[in-house]
Amino acid sequence: MAFWLMKSEPDEASIDDLVRLGRLPWTGVRNYQARNFMRDAMQLxxxxxxxxxxxxxxxxAGLAEIASGTVPDETQFDPASPYFDPKSSRDAPRWLQLDVSLVRKTRLLPLAEMRTAPELATMQVLQRGNRLSITPVTAAEWRAVLKRLDRASA
Incomplete structure (x- = not known):
């Protein structure tokens, strides 16, 4: 089992949306490295x-799990979508999506709190210049985040 941090803008897809629906398609990834994580490394x-x-x-804001394999991201083919890619075709799609399902909504573990935790110092999301929407998380980082989430807010 591997662990991931997946970023979403809450006005587009929030943890509350995931709570309401139980499962969400992870669309709109337009970075090749993040796409490759989905294609090559992420597992059910x-x-x-x-x-x-x-x-x-x-x-x-919460915990989820990978709930499907990858399929072409339909937003790349929709000219009305902000994620439309005119260079992508159905015969050779560039972009993929997968589904995530809810495990549980948690208290918010703010970025500012994460930055103060020595045990999280290696997390890619905390590294200067990191803008990837999907990053791997080590087992030690995963356990440290869970421990912080289970504690009352500082």
């Missing part, structure tokens, strides 16, 4: 830190 049942980004208080 892998753990996911559902991370709210580009919002007033970014941070881990």
């Amino acid at each position: 049942g892998d753990g996911v830190l559902f991370y709210h980004s580009s919002c007033p208080q970014p941070g881990v």
Whole structure:
């Protein structure tokens, strides 16, 4: 089992949306490295830190798991979508999606709190210049995040 941090802007897909629906398609990934993680490394049942980004208080908002294999991301073919890619074709799609399902909504573990935790210092999301929407999380980082999530807010 592997672990991942997956960023979503809450006005596009939030943990509350995942709570309401139980399962969400992870669409709109337009970075080749993040796409390759989905295609080559992510497996059914892998753990996911559902991370709210580009919002007033970014941070881990819940836990999810990978619930499907990859399929072509339909948004790449839709000219009305902000994720439309005119260079992609149905015969040779560039972009993929997979589904995530809810494990549980948690308290928000803010980015600011994560930055103060020595045991999380190696997390890719905390590295300067990291903008990837999907990053691997080590087992030690996963356990450290879970421990913090289970504690009362500092």
